[in-house]
Amino acid sequence: MRDLELLINAARDAGDIARGYFNASPEVWEKSGGQGPVTEADLHVNRQLEADLQAARPDYGWLSEETEDGDARLKTERQFIIDPIDGTRAFIEGSKDWAHSIAITENGKPVAAVIYLPMRDLMYAAEIGKGATCNNDPIFATNDKPIDTATVLSNKPNVDPKHWAGAVPPFKRTFRSSLAYRLALVAQGRFDAMLTLRPTWEWDVAAGALIVTEAGGIASDQKGGPALFNNPHPQINGMVAAGGIHSTLITALV
Structure with a gap:
């Protein structure tokens, strides 16, 4: 099997x-x-x-x-x-x-x-x-689009100005409680991105990271670096997963 x-x-x-x-x-x-x-x-x-x-x-x-x-x-x-x-x-x-x-x-x-x-x-x-x-x-992640027409799955604290280098991008924020489901929805193209801007347990995002990537999107840590798993302490530095707007989000974050 x-x-x-x-x-x-x-x-x-x-x-x-x-x-x-x-x-x-x-x-x-x-x-x-x-x-x-x-x-x-x-x-x-x-x-x-x-x-x-x-x-x-x-x-x-x-x-x-x-x-x-x-x-x-x-x-x-x-x-x-x-x-x-x-x-x-x-x-x-x-x-x-x-x-x-x-x-x-x-x-x-x-x-x-x-x-x-x-x-x-x-x-x-x-x-x-x-x-x-x-x-x-x-399934396929979405292509690039203007940030003001994008819909992003995220907790409300992630749109606090402290996380952003300038003004918070004018995307529409919405929410699902499961991080794994958020990643799946991005992979499916139903939403343009998801954000979690705090130390993130590997078990919440390991499966979703691959599904997003194989759907043509990008799943990185919040600095744009690779999301690597099986660490001695099983957390990564947040996650940004998206289709075409991934680079726009990473550039806009602190």
Whole structure:
């Protein structure tokens, strides 16, 4: 079984688990250090993904939001980078905009990835050098356009003037709670860009970075540098992902 096929099957199985908890009052805990909530659905999905994926690829390293990290993954050639449920707050609130985000990386770069939204039955997928799809149909990021007609997925704090070298560009800002879903929507060309201008956990963006790139866009850190994964401390310096307006956004940022 190819890596991408393995990820697609695992994501669908994860969706079956998560749907069983959705709108069913799952138990919720607050993580230490202000890291947000986690539900019993996150933990169940994580256990199943780890069991299935590690059984299929025992030589791959493992990095997941819901598994205690160690340095064993740093000694492997390939790694799984997983967010069992990206958008846990949306999941708790009954929104459909949460996703399973699953990537495989090699030499710091994603090589296969899926983002699956079970409640919308949207399967975004990509394999390096082979393009990106949504439910098996090819998807493409948008071409260049005037910044004042662009629509950007971003938290409100990212449009604070302190982040911008001059005036905040006059794009239209909108929002989705899942970073993975934001990246998928950019890859699909439904939005022109997404921004997150703070240290960003790898599991939130590893899969989406490949899907955007394979859709013809660019996914970089907030300075325009490469987004590299499987770091000893698994964070990158924010992310800017876009089609044709990527360079315009990077130039405008501090």
